[in-house]
Amino acid sequence: MSNKNLARRTDISVRFKGVDITKSIKKYLISITYTDNEDGETDDLQIRLHDREGLWLEKWLQKAVEAAASDSGFTIQASIKRKNWTGNGKDQKLKCGKFELDAVTVEGPPSVVVIKATSLPLCFRFWIFSYISSFVTFFPPVLNCVFTV
Numbered sequence: 369m370s371n372k373n374l375a376r377r378t379d380i381s382v383r384f385k386g387v388d389i390t391k392s393i394k395k396y397l398i399s400i401t402y403t404d405n406e407d408g409e410t411d412d413l414q415i416r417l418h419d420r421e422g423l424w425l426e427k428w429l430q431k432a433v434e435a436a437a438s439d440s441g442f443t444i445q446a447s448i449k450r451k452n453w454t455g456n457g458k459d460q461k462l463k464c465g466k467f468e469l470d471a472v473t474v475e476g477p478p479s480v481v482v483i484k485a486t487s488l489p490l491c492f493r494f495w496i497f498s499y500i501s502s503f504v505t506f507f508p509p510v511l512n513c514v515f516t517v
Contacts, residue, residue, distance in 0.1 A: 369457050369458060369459060370451040370452040370457050370458075370459055371452070371457065372452060372455065372456065372457040374451075374452055375452070376450070376451065376452050376453045376454075376455070377451050377452070378448055378449065378450055378451065379448075379449045379451060380397075380400055380446065380447070380448055380449070381446065381447045381448075381449070382400070382415065382444065382445070382446050383444065383445040383446070384442070384443075384444055385442060385443055386443070386445075393415070393417060396417040396418050396419070396423070396424070397415070397416075397417060398416040398417060398418055398480065399414075399415075399416045400413070400414070400415050400416070400446065400448070401413070401414045401416075402446065402448065402462075402464045404464075410486045410487050411464070411465060411467070411486070411487040412467070412470075412484065412485065412486050412487070413444060413446055413464060413467045413484070413485045413486075413487075414482060414483070414484050414485075415444075415446075415482070415483040415485075416480055416481075416482050416483075417480065417481045417482075417483070418478065418479070418480055419474075419476075419479040419480060419481045420478055420479060422479070424481040425474060425479065425481055429472055429481075432469060432472065441468050441469070442468065442469040443466055443467065443468060443469075444466075444467045444468070444469065444483070444485045445464075445465070445466050445467070446464040446465075446467070447461055447462060447463045447464055448461070448462045448464065449461045449462075450462070465487050466487065467485035467486060467487050468485060468486060468487070469483070469484075469485055470484045470485050470486040471484040472484070
C-alpha cells in the first residue's frame with residue numbers, strides 16, 4: 369500500500385536468468401517498455417540503459433551472448449508495479465512474463481544500450497523442440513497446440 373498523498377508512480381522488477389538485478393540497473397535505467405500483444409502474437413520487452421561507463425556493452429554483453437548460446441538460453445522476467453495510480457493508495461502489480469533475449473543494440477552518443485526480449489508462446493517452443501527432435505528420432509513433430517484454462 370502506498371501513501372495516498374504521494375503522486376502516482378511506477379516501480380519495476382527485473383530478473384536476468386533468475387537473478388534479481390533491479391537495484392543494479394536502476395541508476396542506468398532510462399525506460400522499460402512492455403508490449404502485450406494479442407493472443408497468438410509474441411509480447412516484447414525493451415529495456416533502455418545509459419552506458420556512459422561501458423559497463424553494459426563491454427562487460428555484460430559478452431556474458432549475455434554466451435548465456436543465450438547455451439542450452440538454457442537467456443531469460444528475462446519483468447513486472448511493473450503501479451503505485452497509488454487511482455489515488456486510493458492501493459498498488460497493482462503487472463507480471464509481464466518470461467522473455468528470451470532477442471537483440472542488444474547500441475545508440476548514441478551518449479551511449480545507450482537497448483536490450484530487446486521476446487516471449488515465445490508455449491506452442492512455438494513445443495513445436496521447435498518437436499521439430500528439432502524429429503531430425504534425431506525421425507519422428508514427425510506434433511503441431512497441435514490447444515490449451516484450455
